[in-house]
Amino acid sequence: MTHDDLKFADDRPILLKKYDLLDRAGFAQRLALAITSWKNQESLVISLTGGWGSGKSSIKNMTLEQLEATQSCQVIEFNPWQWASQEKLSSAFFEEISRVVQRQDSGDKDKKLAKLLRHYGRYLNTGAGVLSTTAKWTPVLLGSALVTTALASVADGEAAKVTIWLLSAASWLGTIAPWVKKLAGAMTNHSKSLGQQAKDNELTLGEIRAELQKLLSARTKPLLIVLDDLDRLSAEQMKAMFQLIKAHMDFANVVFLLLFQRDTVEQGLNKVGFNGADYLDKIIQAPLSVPAIANSQLQAVLSSRLDAILTDEPQLQERFDKEYWEQMFERGMRPFFRNLRHVYRYTSTLAFHSRLLRGTEVAEVNAVDLFALECLRVFAPETYAELPRYKALLTDSEPFARKDQPQQARVNHVIDQLVNLAPSPHQSAIRQLLQEMFPTLDWALTNTNYDQTEKLRWLARSRVCCDQVFDRYFELSIPLEDIPNSLLHELGRRITDPVEFTALLISHEEERQAEILQRLLGLVDEFPLDQSLAVVQTLLRAGDHVGRRMSFTNWSPRLQITRLLRLFLERHELERTRSELVIEAFAAMPGLVVMDQLLGAEAALRRNGDVGYLDDAGFEQLKTLYVEALQQVAKRDPDVFLSDENHASYLIDLNRYSVGGDGGRRWVESHVTTQARFLLFARGQVNFRTSHSGGRSTRTDYISSTALEQMMGLARCAEWLDQLDVGVMNNCELETYRLVEDALARHARGEAESWSD
Template sequence: MDSQDVHGFASDRPILKIKEDLLGRSKFSKDLADAIAGWHGKDSLVVALHGDWGSGKSSIKNMAVANLKSLTENRPDVVEFSPWEWAAQDKITASFFQEISKSIGRIDKSKSGKKLSATLKKYGRYLNTGESLVTGLSAALPTLFILATLVGVGGNFSGESWVKTVSTAILGLLAAWAAALKWGKGLLNKLSGNAEATAKEKEQSLSDIRQELTSLLSERASSLIVVMDDLDRLTPGQLRMVFQLVKANLEFPKVVFLLLFQRDLVEEKLTDGKQLGRDYLEKIIQVPFDIPKIEVTLLHDLLFSRIDQVIKQDKSAAEMFDSGRWGNIFRGALHAYFDNLRNVYRYTSTLSFHFSLLKGKSVFEVNPVDLIAIECIRIFEPEIYKEIARSKDIFTKSSYSGDKKSREAITSLINGILDKASTNKREHVRELIKQLFPAIEWALNGRQYADCFSKRWLREMRVCHPSNFNKYFQFSIPKGELSNSDLRDMLSRTSDSESFSSFILLLMERGILKNALSQFESFTDEIPLGDGYSYIKALIDIGDKVDHKYMGFTMSSSNMHAVQLAVCFLRRVDNSKERGQLLLRCFQNSDGISIVENILQHDENSRENSETKILLLDNEFEEIKQEFVHKLDRMSETNPEMLITHEHLVSFLYRWKRWGEEDKVVAWLKAQTANADGCVNLLKGFVNNSSSQTMEDSVAKITSYIKLKDIENFIEVEPIASAISNIDEQKMDAQGKEAIKLFTAALKQREKGIEDDWPQI
């Protein structure tokens, strides 16, 4: 691959040299070259090379030309002409002889070669003059029609023969005038130039020039081979012009035409009401050849070789590559799309480009097998690709338990998308989608997957997981998502608690922590058990620093995700006593409290509900509870300001009161609320938030409130109301002002006999 073409964008271009042949077509090319080089007949020979789009016609032609040029005896002169390049300018005939003449002049410097070149040029001028005249007359027909009508009317007024004679003469003069107006100087100069050149050439007739060409070509030892490619790109009119040029004007000895085109396309263009295109071609083409069908195994070997080159660009992608899945996907679906060279080259060049966009800082960002499959859909089934890209929720929902009507609607929608596939590829697309998106297999008469599979799909960076999906369609890391490189970096830091906790706090600064912790849960099984202390301690360290509030029943906080990460890892420690001792040791050596509080609360609930799957044994459970109370006791004495302003204050108070000494907790709270500032700090902790959303709302409405009964679980509210009654709210921060406002609103509600009925403001 050219260093300037790293993705192989130019690979779709025909090969130029025999040594570039990878599919065993060089022998056919040589045989074709030998066959046409041996033609020395008195008439021209027209050979056609048929092949479908992407079958390699031009590559075979290039190899055949290379073989012709390598001959040592009777080497023919090869001239290539592309009518398609001149078609838009309507100069096919003119440019043909001009290009042939120039080529002969370059190839053959002998006296006879120069003479042949000059004679061909002469011949082209004669034919070109006629073509220009016909074209010009066609352009002037509207004008001539008007003139003829006017003159014709005048002639009809008289029956005298001299009047009609004069009318005809006038028509001729007017026609010349119309030509001058319509064609302009260019054409008239061209016509006069050709006439002058013809006069200088001893006033030879067209027949004389043809005879001269016949004589010159007959005397040559080698033949003249004219190659015309891409004829199937021409319009019907242009095609007929080319074939007429070949048969009517170039019937000369030792001349061979090699015409390349897709047969069915050309036949269709040449078919009209009078004649079938196939019959037309049979009168022109004397020797038709078809491109030999390429062995599918060779095509696939080329495809595999180029995909291997792409994957080797990234070491981590090579390590992630699952050859078993690849084999199933290729044999089940992808193979159907690679039946010609152009598809192979077109596909692998864009795959290489998109592959380069998904290289991460340390690892590849998506599953390489899924990327290979998605790219196939993008290239060959663009409608399917577009529909999948905008149907993320449907294709990535790990389970579906809706009613029969809802399931039928989803099934109908999925089948409607798949019906957009190419007619002869629908079953292959269906199989491919089932393998890429197992979550919807149930809708395609397959199995239904449990939620537990989702973690595996995330670890493997599969397109079927919602956290990975957009990467395959945006070719970048979507905002708010954690990259695979970040996840792997995170995993590598679990052996160092400071490094791991610093990384988590950095993710919080980036605003992606909640999603990052949720994604990392799928990687818990990959954390070495030996990293247990550093990993659990780091989670406890950061637990009090990350967000802990959440609205509704489904939106977890970063704190709760951290709790889940700790629990998932601890359950991997089979020995229950070791598990509890590990948690206790981490807790004793950390300043964090909230993570362990949540673990203890969950285990306490499990005990109260007589659940058997508890995390901690009784002894370890009691030891950790005592350590929790001890930490709060110590904080209340040494740093009461930190505790009263702690994000988790209210939660701590409930557990401190239940697991510790209630009187100590109440006494401490009364001391903290002896002044207005302390009261405001306490009220801030009791502010709650809830979300609500109706069908008409585009976003959820957030409501803040304070429940007086929550405060009264610890102390009376009247002293607090009295302490803040004369407070200067202008000196309060925004949170303080909101807390006072909500507390005052709750008091007013109570006065009306309404107890904690929110929203209150």
């Protein structure tokens, strides 16, 4: 299969032993030898039984290949199921035989035989209107045996026996009268016609059968009649076929090879009044079963086909997790593959769906999860179809769901429902597959919990258990609002280039930036350690350019950048190494936003007595470098500094980290010297709180009087308000004015701050 030539696998039986993948050619060879060795005055009935897709027809084809190679048997293949519903079967069959005879030799004898065959076929078809469906194809089987006998006679130069052959066939047809349905009326006239023909040729019925037995006994090669797909017949058709075989088991040098699934045929015969098992035992002298398939052989075929899919889909191959695959296959998938047909059905559609989700540079799904879900879709389609209905539960993303006993019982109940939708032989494997694919349920199924780092890895690997990627497995496409893996891959590739990484990231809207960075958290392990300095510089730079808005469902892009940096630093074991790395990167590229977040998180850890990311000396040195960088920026252009939407945090840091603990307030006193700068300063102090009522969310902006007091003093703020001309303000400035006014009023009333600053 080439990259641009998608083909479904052909699960039809093989025709030649050179295509044998399961080492059954030897079995077929021995079966052929047994058939050619039969020389007896009675027929031999051999059955080859096995389940659907077990390889019965493939063994038959290899057996016939061996017989053809040795020229030791004359073969007539007849599939009654293919003809069971066709009209004028006799006429069509003999027309075809006559054409074959005439093509082989254009001599006068064979021309005459071909003519008689066509005439005989049309003659037999005159009673078709009163014969049942089974009766239509009964004479075909008998006729095919007799045609072979007649051809052997002609080959021996006994042309006179053609006439006897026709009379023998007519009499033989008469022997099946007792079990042909509704034959009585039509058979009366038909038997008179056949009787008249016998009379005309001065042969009795006994003489015809004796001549037929003589012809068969004289043959040097047995006549093999192959009947395939008997298990596809209706119960009545099964009855007719097996009665036909039973009625003619006394002919010499005739071997019947019957192929069917035994339990299906037994059930069919039971429906029409027989004891199916006993009846088959009376007819079949040599019952054979299809050899069992070694698990190693079947797995080798499956592995070969999966390797071919991965070869054609390098995106899937690139991130293929062999350890996860072995675990998934051994615990959940192996039981589904019991024969080659299962393998072919599965790999055909898997190749098709892999093409849909391969992505551009990297796969958009996890290959192992895709393989497992395809197993569900092929072998347990009802279970597969129900999975999207339970997306939130399976991905552990139900809003406000608690991990308590009622929820645990609900999870187990849903899993039981999904399992019970599958065919009973597969239910145990289905349960295991679901547990492997959805570790998000382990808290309820096995009392196992996973930390946030592990969940980020699932997301980075596009596991189906993550609600962000679940839909693509079932929609078989990438939703427009989703984050494609190709974008994440490109960002990962640019992580050592601060300019290119930042440019690609900020080309997306602020809310989408946060989602992208959330997904990147799981790829931190792939950032190159040998280029750690460049990685840290990239993250420092990006932090100064991404958005700061936080949503209800995600951190702000700035916070996500800092989380990326902290996770990357954790890959370096020593705190000293981390400190040196950040110090060197910050000296070359002073990213103020990320350093604000990093130092704030480090200080909080230390206040709580936890171990930080940095060593003590490094932490102190970074604080000094950060304060110096802030002071330089703030002094260089106070207006630009105040226009930075993050300047309020910087002023707090100047208070927190500078000598004396008031560096921010001193800068405000020195530089907030105009009405415009006061409004910019006040705007930086704006915060907001959100309230929920009646299913609606309301945002309320406010300014903390405590923050104003710390940075400027409330009295000085009041003086600025008195100086401002409200009439010349724009809407933003007017809103800021009113928020400062409200903060001063609340303080004057003695109202406590009811929110966190």
